[in-house]
Amino acid sequence: MSTNLLQKLVSIQNEFGGIEPSVIVSIANEYSVPVSEVRAIIDFYHFLSDKKNADYHFYFSNNIIDKMAHSDLLVLQLGERLNSIIQQDPSRVCLDETSCIGLADHAPAALVNGRPLPALNPQSIEEVAELVALGRPLDHWPAHLFQVRTRICRRSWLLNMSLPPGESLLSWQTKGSATILQELQASQLRGRGGAGFATALKWRSCEEQHSGEKYVICNADEGEPGTFKDRVMLSEHSDWLWEGMTLCAATVGASKGFLYLRAEYAYLLPQLETSLQVRRDTGWLGAALKERLGFEFDIQIVLGAGAYICGEESALLESLEGKRGIPRIRPPFPTISGYLRQPTVVNNVETFIHAAAIISKGSDSFLQLGTTQSKGTQLLSISGDCQRPGVYEYAFGETVEQILSDCGADEVQAVQIGGPSGRLLGPQSFHLTLGYEALGGSGSLMIFNHRRSLIEVVNNFTNFFAFESCGFCTPCRVGTALNQRMLTRLHLKQLRQHEIQLLEESVRLMQNSSHCGLGQSAGNSILNLLHDFPETVEQLLNTIGDDNEARLVQALQPAVQLRKS
Ligand SMILES: Cc1cc2nc3c(=O)[nH]c(=O)nc-3n(C[C@H](O)[C@H](O)[C@H](O)COP(=O)(O)O)c2cc1C
Ligand code: SF4
Structure with missing residues (x-):
């Protein structure tokens, strides 16, 4: 399948607000794939649709942090204000919700036609309702409605640094790949995408592969609810990221890089493209690099289409190849068989930035910070x-x-x-x-x-995983749905004591037999709730008729023993 099929669908979605059935057929012909394949891709990604989006399509973030900041009331307010318009012509406005949009520092937040509406409140909702009622195009809305402020509240080793373009690359030119890998290894840098894999090991494994084509990919999917640090780095320090990716390419011998950017951050695209162009114009990227440092490398930004699972690196690779983001069976790992089955390094935004900073400034000061197993x-x-x-x-x-x-x-x-x-x-x-x-x-x-309900918190997480499970393997597909039902019943005080054990068994089964990290970790907070907050759970249990139930369990004991023997 052609690698740019997904990108083609994304661009049609963005330009026309949807992918109509006749267009699906012509795309299938153009790419020589079955219509069902194109449909499956559209169904997989939350932001692709075979129906046209409304003129104003709102996605409210349904992260628990947004809910705590009363996003539900704001949706209601907007719905009431626009009710007559929606009744008259539903194609004008749609109020939808989606998983966390990476603006938990600006909660409650929403996207309208892909643009961010941060820190919403009753006044700004009133303003938005007025603009929609007037049919005002988004380009003519007041800028303050879209303003995402950078809130860096504490700086230390990395954020206090100045990192001039090319500094780490000049170091690579002087020292060579072997020394760069040694320095990275000495720094004990571990990936910042969650799993904490040693960065030097990853780069070295890719460097050791003999292949005509290698790739460097930055994972900017940042779909974990409540996480937004990569968004801030992309907004404030994209040049540091390009530096880190280029350093990686020089070290492992790659000539092409991708930034896989989550669809929810599409509004950052123009400024990211501009900063890439500056990099090319100043000779630190693209063809000019060849003259300067003796190798060629360029970076392309590729947009996701709304799927948390695409942050998992092998699902990301599938998505980048234009397919549904279903995690691959591993091994082989990406450094051996990654994008287009070629050796590929996939790192988080922060990891690339840290790597560039360590090579630029040396690892001594980095190593002085942190703990035995966690440096910097x-x-x-x-x-x-x-x-x-x-x-x-x-x-x-x-x-x-x-x-x-x-x-x-x-x-x-x-x-x-x-x-x-x-x-x-x-x-x-x-x-x-x-x-x-x-x-x-x-x-x-x-x-x-103390005013928050923890069952509401964990219920929100459980809904998130049920919605985002890719459905490929049974333990996760069924387990997340089962957990969702049980948690909702616990929330409604309908769950009984003996069912808690079933809930725990379901989570353990998912941990042990799910195909990827999503299913393996989806029940973590449920177990924490059960074990670390027993009083909260106790208060939620349905104890009506417990005496009868206990008598029944006791009466059934001989039968249970017989079955076991
Ligand atoms: C469900 C799931 C979602 C993930 N989402 C992200 C993500 O958004 N960003 C990220 O860097 N890593 C994410 N990861 C981890 C990646 O699979 C991978 O470990 C990481 O990109 C490697 O980069 P690092 O070595 O720099 O940490 C996710 C993993 C799983 C299982
Ligand atoms: S664990 Fe969940 S997300 Fe991962 S492959 Fe299985 S169904 Fe998909």
Whole structure:
């Protein structure tokens, strides 16, 4: 299948607001694939549709942080204000919702025709309703409605740095790939995309492959709810990212790079293209590199189409090849068989930036920060019940307690660290420290104070996984749906004590037998809720008729024993 089929569909969707059935047929002919294949791709991605979008298509973020900031009330308000228009002509307005759009530091937030509407409130909703009623094109809406502010609240080793274009590349030119790999290894840099894989090992494995074509891919899918640090890096320091990707290409011998950018960040595209062009014009990218450093490398930005699973690196590769983002069977790993089955490095935005910074400045100061197994600093996206949400840079080893104090969080009941696939921590664990020894490669912190309902939080996460499961393997497809049903019943105080065990068994089964990390981690917060917040769960259980049930269980004991023997 042609690698640009998905991009073709994305561009038609963006230009015409939908992909009509007749267009689907002509695309299938053009690409010599069955119509069913094109339809399957459209069905897979949330932002592709065979029906035309409304003139104003709103996607409200349904992350728990947005819900806590009353996004539901704002949707209602907008719906009421625009009700008569929608009744008259549904093709004019659609109020939809979607998984987290990467603006938890600006909650509640939405997208309208792909453009961000951050920090919404009743006044701005009123303004939006007025503009829609007048039929005003988005280009004529006041700029303040779309303004996403950069909130970097704490800077340390990385964010205090100045990193001139080409500095790490000149270092590569002087030292060569072998030394760069040694320096990277000495720095003990680990990937910042979640799994914490050693970056030098990954680059070395790719470098060792003998292949005519190698690829460098930056994973900017950032779909984990509550995470937005990559968005801030792309907005503020894209040149550092291009530097890191080019350094990687020089080291492993790649000539083509891709930035896989989530669809929700499409509004960053113009500024990213401009900064790439500056890089080419100043001789740090493209054909000019050949003259300057003796190798050629360029970067293409490719848009996703709305699918959390495409952040998983092998699903990302499938998506980049124009297909549905279904995770591959591994091994082989991407460094051996990646994009188009060629050796490929896939790294997170922050990882590439850290690599460039380490090679530019040396690893000594980096190594002085952090803990035994977790060197240097990491970026955290902090959101929820605190006075100062934003991006914070901390050395590994900092306690959760200190972080909560720094961002102005009081009366904290719980913290979700590393997004819904991470861990739900209660105050008894706030002494734990950032780093792979204790909390893993968590890049975000969502804060919940004592007024929040934790079952609502975990229910929200469970809905997210059920919606985002790609459906390829049974444990995850069925397990996420089952968890969703059980959590909803727990929320409604309908679940009984013995069903808690079934819920736990379902999560364990998913952990052990799901095909990829989504299914393996989808139940983490459920287990945390059951084990670390037993009083919360106890209060939610349906105990009506418990005595009768206990008597029945007792009466059935002999039969159970017989079955076991
Ligand atoms: C369901 C799922 C979603 C993921 N989403 C992302 C993502 O948005 N960004 C990212 O860098 N890594 C994500 N990852 C991890 C990637 O698979 C991969 O480990 C990472 O891109 C490697 O980069 P690193 O070594 O720099 O961390 C995800 C993993 C899973 C299982
Ligand atoms: S675990 Fe879930 S997301 Fe991963 S392959 Fe299976 S169904 Fe798809």
